[in-house]
Amino acid sequence: MIHGAGDVGWYWHSVEDALRARGHDTVAPDLPCDDDSAGLPEYADTVVEAVGDRTDLIVVAQSLGGFTAPLVCDRVTVKLLVLVAPMIPAPAEAPANYWAHTRYGQEARDHYDDTIALFYQDVPPELAAEALKRTRGQSEARMGEASPLRAWPDVPTRVLICRDDRLLPTVFQRRVARERLGITPDEIDGGHTPALSRPRELTDRLEAYAAEQGLLGDRDEPAASRRPGGGTPSR
Template identity: 85%
Template sequence: FGGFTAPLVCDRVAVELLVLVAPMIPAPAEAPADYWAHTRYEEEERDRYDDAIALFYQDVPPELAAEALKRGRAQSEARMGEPSPLRAWPDVPTQVLICRDDRLFPTGFLRRVAQERLGIPPDEIDGGHTPALSRPHELVDRLEAYAAEQGLRTPTPMHRGALS
């Protein structure tokens, strides 16, 4: 649900670039519970998975996937029906990065939603829904490239050893 939070942060702090990774992309004032119907998610051709590892972590090393599940918490449903306070997408350069093997949000679905809601074509990388766990080096490379394209300097150099 980071896509529902990130644009709100842009109105509260100085942001030079917004990157949405494997995201939900909300419409202004949309309630999270309405996202699925509004984006026609159920019409999307996709396989169904009842197992969290098969859905979210299929390409994550098994021991890391098990640790992610162990540390995970259930998401609160308390405010899912409330409209988002987002009134308009922030005036911040935005990139959408989707994962070619994402089982939750298939590429065709996210390509369509990114185009319909933001008017931008998403970029793609290999991997499933959690590239920070399955492909951290590729994700960091892409994020650093986005920053460089905007003329931004990363605050501290990313070190490969820190991601291993």
């Protein structure tokens, strides 16, 4: 599970708890996003190292994590890629160029100067405050570098967008997903950070996607017996 810009793996904690309660293994590393010496290759290194020898993998990425996720899919065997409220990169695109390349500035949208209003408007206040305390500065030092991505990985891909996303509005997200991946995204209610505002609904969606790929195994088994080696995917 790959977090977005200036964030930490904690962002996924409620979804991780829900998935683990259902018998899944999860890993959500902290990317070196505040390190000026780190770029997309180092972000991918961090995820690959965290994955270790896990198998039956589903990679889930949020926001800027969409730039790291396909690089991970090029390096480890992945059964399914799920992009949540994502930035969807084109091959060799630098993250800093994403906004101009996708014509983001031409989209009609409201503007918010307050971080909570933009990212956490539907997150419980105490959780939003905790998220703000945990955020880190996103280094821009290497965001102008071209991504090592040469082509979208040959992995089943789903895009899940949020109807109330104030950063990446639905009209924008639908267009970019169609233009870049030929995908019509699925939609849920909520803002840009659904792992905090709607963890149960997001968890249900992830399991539904896994089931579509035949990755869940026998759901009648006790949760404790459903492990990555026994047919239940890691995320």
